[in-house]
Amino acid sequence: MSDPAPLIRARGIRRSYAVGDRTLEILHGVDLDLYPGERLCLMGASGTGKTTLLNILGLLDRPTAGSVHIEGRDGWSLSVAERAELRNQRMGYVFQFYHLFAELNAVENAVLPAMIHHGAMAYMSHRKEYRDRALDLLTRFGLAERLKHRPGKLSGGEQQRVAIARALLLNPPILIADEPTGNLDRATGEKVLELLFAEQERRGLGLLLVTHDDSLAERCDRVIYMEDGLIRGQRVLRSVGGSTDSPELPSGEATAPA
Amino acid sequence: MYRFFLSQRYIRMRPINWIGTLSIFVAVSALILILAIMSGFLEKSREHLRGHLSDLVIAPSFDIPLNSNGQTPPRAAGPILEAVRAHPSVQAAAAQMVWFGMLVPPRGETVLSDPSGMGMVMVSFVGVDIPDEYGATSLRKDLEIKVENGLPGQRPENLDDPFAYPKDYERDPDERPLDCILMGERLAANWGLRKGDQVELATATLDPDTGSFRQAANRTVVLAGTYRSTFNEMDLSRIYMKREALADWLGRHGQYSQLVVKLRDYERDWVQTKADLRQELGQRGLIHPSPKTYTPGDFGWEIQTWEDSRHSMLAAIENERALLGIMLGLVLLVAGFGVFAILSMMVSEKRRDIGILSALGATPKGILTLFLSIGGLEALVGAFLGVVMGVYAAHNINDFELWLSSTFGIQIFDRKVYYFDHIPTVIEWGGIVLIAVAAVGTALVAAAIPALRAAYLNPVDALRYE
Ligand SMILES: Nc1ncnc2c1ncn2[C@@H]1O[C@H](COP(=O)(O)OP(=O)(O)OP(=O)(O)O)[C@@H](O)[C@H]1O
Ligand SMILES: [Mg+2]
Numbered sequence: 001m002s003d004p005a006p007l008i009r010a011r012g013i014r015r016s017y018a019v020g021d022r023t024l025e026i027l028h029g030v031d032l033d034l035y036p037g038e039r040l041c042l043m044g045a046s047g048t049g050k051t052t053l054l055n056i057l058g059l060l061d062r063p064t065a066g067s068v069h070i071e072g073r074d075g076w077s078l079s080v081a082e083r084a085e086l087r088n089q090r091m092g093y094v095f096q097f098y099h100l101f102a103e104l105n106a107v108e109n110a111v112l113p114a115m116i117h118h119g120a121m122a123y124m125s126h127r128k129e130y131r132d133r134a135l136d137l138l139t140r141f142g143l144a145e146r147l148k149h150r151p152g153k154l155s156g157g158e159q160q161r162v163a164i165a166r167a168l169l170l171n172p173p174i175l176i177a178d179e180p181t182g183n184l185d186r187a188t189g190e191k192v193l194e195l196l197f198a199e200q201e202r203r204g205l206g207l208l209l210v211t212h213d214d215s216l217a218e219r220c221d222r223v224i225y226m227e228d229g230l231i232r233g234q235r236v237l238r239s240v241g242g243s244t245d246s247p248e249l250p251s252g253e254a255t256a257p258a
Numbered sequence: 259m260y261r262f263f264l265s266q267r268y269i270r271m272r273p274i275n276w277i278g279t280l281s282i283f284v285a286v287s288a289l290i291l292i293l294a295i296m297s298g299f300l301e302k303s304r305e306h307l308r309g310h311l312s313d314l315v316i317a318p319s320f321d322i323p324l325n326s327n328g329q330t331p332p333r334a335a336g337p338i339l340e341a342v343r344a345h346p347s348v349q350a351a352a353a354q355m356v357w358f359g360m361l362v363p364p365r366g367e368t369v370l371s372d373p374s375g376m377g378m379v380m381v382s383f384v385g386v387d388i389p390d391e392y393g394a395t396s397l398r399k400d401l402e403i404k405v406e407n408g409l410p411g412q413r414p415e416n417l418d419d420p421f422a423y424p425k426d427y428e429r430d431p432d433e434r435p436l437d438c439i440l441m442g443e444r445l446a447a448n449w450g451l452r453k454g455d456q457v458e459l460a461t462a463t464l465d466p467d468t469g470s471f472r473q474a475a476n477r478t479v480v481l482a483g484t485y486r487s488t489f490n491e492m493d494l495s496r497i498y499m500k501r502e503a504l505a506d507w508l509g510r511h512g513q514y515s516q517l518v519v520k521l522r523d524y525e526r527d528w529v530q531t532k533a534d535l536r537q538e539l540g541q542r543g544l545i546h547p548s549p550k551t552y553t554p555g556d557f558g559w560e561i562q563t564w565e566d567s568r569h570s571m572l573a574a575i576e577n578e579r580a581l582l583g584i585m586l587g588l589v590l591l592v593a594g595f596g597v598f599a600i601l602s603m604m605v606s607e608k609r610r611d612i613g614i615l616s617a618l619g620a621t622p623k624g625i626l627t628l629f630l631s632i633g634g635l636e637a638l639v640g641a642f643l644g645v646v647m648g649v650y651a652a653h654n655i656n657d658f659e660l661w662l663s664s665t666f667g668i669q670i671f672d673r674k675v676y677y678f679d680h681i682p683t684v685i686e687w688g689g690i691v692l693i694a695v696a697a698v699g700t701a702l703v704a705a706a707i708p709a710l711r712a713a714y715l716n717p718v719d720a721l722r723y724e
């Protein structure tokens with residue numbers, strides 16, 4: 001196989017919650033790969049566990065069983081600090097509700113990942129570089145007039161664009177977006193998506209996207225359908241990386257529940 | 259970087275955080291003020307307790323035999339003075355004759371006709387040697403002192419001989435020479451006495467043969483001047499005269515009743531000096547011999563330090579200090595709770611931000627320090643302002659109190675109640691630093707609880723919030 005190595009390789013992901021005195025399993029053993037440059041879409045009814053899965057893949061939530069390899073490293077067997085570093089350097093997150101800091105203006109929000117990465121001294125010596133990068137992104141996203149605005153003074157679409165700039169600031173190879181347009185009207189969502197896809201293409205990112213929007217799914221390279229905590233099938237629209245011959249995903253068939 | 263950046267931004271953007279600073283500020287400034295005032299009061303109390311007490315007082319029991327052959331301590335002061343002055347730690351020593359008596363009203367009524375006690379006053383007569391007394395006690399200072407509201411021109415003219423007749427005293431050439439006395443300015447004022455007035459004194463003496471009191475002949479004396487010490491009731495009850503004159507009046511059974519001794523360095527030398535003198539004077543038969551070994555708290559005998567004679571009162575003052583410490587601790591606890599409450603609120607309010615920080619790659623340790631530095635920063639600012647305010651208030655408490663009472667008619671400090679005419683404050687920098695450090699420390703401990711909660715917050719739970 002001459003496939004490029006996957007950015008994310010998840011195997012046998014299970015996640016259960018303790019609800020009262022019984023445990024409720026949300027994910028029943030999910031396998032998933034994300035390849036560089038791939039635009040992967042995750043679809044499924046509400047409550048099937050898409051967000052739960054994304055949090056696990058994004059190293060925010062520990063699976064009850066299974067493994068997540070990020071660029072070959074087992075994310076959940078790393079130390080807390082190493083995992084934090086992976087999140088900071090290798091992944092960008094875009095949330096449905098933007099999740100910006102209300103106290104910071106657009107530029108400050110966008111440079112936050114760099115501030116987290118560096119200590120005070122190191123950051124100050126690279127400050128201009130990061131600010132320029134943030135300004136560049138925000139300007140490209142049409143926010144040149146909104147740089148000093150706090151989130152409270154920005155529209156939903158503008159806030160999401162700041163969030164995307166933040167996610168891209170440190171040039172991570174992986175971008176995880178959970179219903180990034182779910183909170184926006186169609187026209188605005190369209191614009192934000194346009195911009196997201198453009199960046200994805202330009203940078204060759206592996207994009208993992210959750211959506212309920214079929215027309216959006218159409219524009220992805222591959223669509224994975226989830227149902228009740230399992231992957232029920234996938235549709236390959238364009239072959240990117242090794243996605244076509246992902247062994248665990250025979251078309252239309254779910255991975256067997258254990 | 260984000261820790262510093264976010265902590266100061268959070269503090270700046272959320273005025274409610276200043277409540278934490280405010281609670282530390284109020285606690286620190288109040289503590290410093292309380293400490294200053296309490297220390298001032300305690301110091302004054304200690305001073306007051308000490309009063310006119312000399313470093314050491316040596317008072318032999320003249321009537322108890324020294325040994326089996328019935329010898330008693332010598333009644334003359336010469337030998338014992340010489341022996342005491344020979345000790346290297348002794349700076350000065352003076353012999354005093356102390357006796358009790360009454361001041362008889364000048365209006366011709368007799369003491370006995372006034373059984374209620376009104377119009378006469380119990381006093382101590384203190385017979386002193388000049389200039390020995392000046393070396394060992396504060397008498398010279400008390401005679402020199404000038405006070406704004408004091409009575410002018412009442413001090414004796416010549417301090418080298420304060421018991422001389424006042425310049426303008428017109429002596430009746432026929433009468434026998436009268437003795438001169440010095441009395442406290444307040445006592446003289448209460449009785450309407452002026453320098454040069456004649457005063458009548460009464461006393462009783464102990465008959466050395468029968469052991470019972472008998473009334474001695476009243477004496478007319480001349481007021482040679484007034485003194486003013488820092489101790490009110492002493493001023494109201496002490497009348498100085500020449501030791502010779504007092505001994506003469508009392509029938510010359512004794513020549514001195516005690517030695518007052520001033521040490522070069524009391525704090526350093528008192529233990530050793532007291533032990534040395536016990537042994538030395540005891541061996542020479544000047545006082546009663548006592549065991550060689552000194553036992554602390556054994557103050558019931560003939561040589562006493564001023565602390566010995568105020569033992570239980572001093573212990574009460576020390577208790578007060580311990581109590582003060584506990585109270586201060588409680589105030590800090592409350593301030594710490596202020597920081598805790600504000601920061602807990604903030605952590606709850608900022609759950610989402612904490613989740614985002616996690617997602618963006620912040621470690622739990624980083625989040626912990628973020629919230630700790632918010633608490634620490636608040637406390638530092640509060641403690642700094644508190645120190646400034648506390649010290650300023652302690653310096654100006656009297657002006658402030660005067661302003662309060664003149665503006666609102668509230669009298670916080672009743673000058674009639676205390677022995678001093680202003681609120682005493684003592685700025686102890688050691689204590690202030692301790693308070694500031696303790697306040698910041700308490701704030702950090704209080705901040706640690708919500709900070710830990712933030713650090714171990716599950717980012718997924720935090721992010722689910724909208
Ligand atoms: N902490 C939790 N404790 C118990 N149950 C949970 C917890 N978190 C999520 N769940 C449950 O897990 C299931 C999957 O939730 P999840 O948010 O992953 O769904 P989703 O597919 O993202 O849905 P949506 O499309 O509405 O966003 C839901 O039934 C939810 O109630
Ligand atoms: Mg979801």
